Amino acid sequence: MSDVAETKAWLMGLTDGFRQACILGAAAELGIFDAVTSRGDTAAELAQRTETDLRALTILLDALAAIQVLRKEGDRYRVTDAVRACLSDRSPVTAAPMVRHRMNVMRAWVQLAWTVKSGVPAPKPCGMRGPAADLADFILAMETASRDIADGLVADLQPLEFGTLLDVGGGPGTWTFAFLRALPRARAVYFDLPHAAAQAQRLAQQNGLYDRIQFVTGDFYVDPLPSGADFAWVSAIAHQNSREQNRAMFRKVFEALTPGGRIAIRDVVLEPSRIAPFEGALFAVNMLANTPKGNTYTLEEYQEDLEAAGFREPVLRLRSEAMNSVIIAHRP
Template identity: 60%
Template sequence: MLPEKKWILDMTDGFRPTAVVGAAAELGLFDLIPDEGITVPELARKANASLRGIQVLADALAALEVLEKKGDRYFVPPKLRPVLSENSPETAIPMLRHRMSMMRGWSQLAWAAKAGFPAPKTSGIRGPDGDLQAFVLAMDVISREVADDVVRQLLPLQFKKMLDVGAGPGTWTFAFLRAIPEARAILFDLPHAVSLARQKAEQAALADRVEFVVGDFYRDELPSGVDFVWVSAIAHQNSREQNRELFRKVYRALEPGGQIAIRDIVMDASRTSPVDGALFAINMLVNTPAGGTYTLDEYREDLMAAGFSEPHLRIRTENMNSVILAHRR
């Protein structure tokens, strides 16, 4: 086989393990397996699923070494239990479920590329509410390991009250409050996200420093009287026109001299680097009407059009943890 042919075929084969592990996460199988292991008939009964389907899925998981198989019993390896247990602080389950939702969109990429907007997409086996919950909690999965470090790189920051726009489960709000003990925060998002953020804030013992505000940044004005606004992983889901409107709302919410910080992927001028950014633009094509990934020059233009001054790249990474800062005059 030509090496080029093998490279192409190997590169495009990655969907299979993703689908196997993701299906088990969507079905909640891992938490149904006790420490002493389980047989397939027992697992199928507990999952309310077919014997044939669970047999094939469990064997595939064992082949991938995600489960261990001993005789007719299946076990979650002890080293994977924290990652595959839904209630563990180290859980990856929400992101695995969210990736299955992403795959449903990605499978229609040819249609979306031809039309220029997403194809109709069905919900997962957990339903639309389950997909939504997985999305919000997945944001915590990918951010909680890096948030404190990114915030440290931004220091010193001087603000008394921050606004976290579209804050999701509050992961970044809490990182800033840990870094700046005298600061307070307003956490702003839709009802389902705010509800989850309240729970997370209680767990983090930070609820007394957070004001929870329900709202939609596409429709509503933002809470005002703040001197720092965090816009994290939002710009990519918008068109540039939508970003300009959001930045104008941020400008109006900020006190004079305040700062906006935008965390997102920042593309180079060719739009081919970083690779994660080029691939994430595909994710926006198949999942949003007009989202994409943007260059630093585009962010500068849009921030200055909204009234901000001195937009500059404070942190550059190859992923979504680049940060752009700008000032309100």
């Protein structure tokens, strides 16, 4: 095969991943994995149960079987226990909100040329379940992303000593829970918007940690942060912001911390070239497509912005290829 033919095959492969992603995403949006019963169901039964068009659903179900997400036996479709655990909304370990969130993200990515031309995210439709469901899926997708790694990453940060954690933009509360499990005598102040706090309170009760957490609602872009903590956790927020916005947020954290307190930032940390790590470079595009001013940043940029906010000696405590690098700095 010639170099041109190999290059063409490689380039065409780069454009092909959307098909299986869209098949899986549509099934998650339609609730297919909760609709299929343990005995298996026909397309007609599932079309009635999900209120979908029979012809269209049959094509989707056959495609799901072709990519081996469903099993087809005669005219009946089945879900394996493992797939149901991963994609049923009734499962405690479900990843369905993340699948639907990625579909929402994809609606912006398909307009990337428009965004690059204009410099602002392109208009996009909401998912078929509506904007409120998209927002709920975003919060629960963050829980999906962090659930399996939080305890291990917190262990990697040890030894840590603090009395009160401030979780800025705490989302579903996953990181608050991990820190409280690691430090049994510590308490936490959770801060986020009301819709996120409602999810976090529900999960805190499930985790048996509700009584150790003070829930404060507000907008960190507008409101001052609760004061008195000696350790602040800023997880997966900085990439949503411009550097100017980050400096303002870091300054709010600085003012909220007690003297000697520390800030820890979990996020992508780019190499100076900005093309590595691979996931970090691609995530910058995600921020371009989905936020007005977001980006991914280098260690040097984080250090400059933390020091501008008043922090001292920012260091890279953990290095990760994805979004699990951690930078720590202290307030004098």
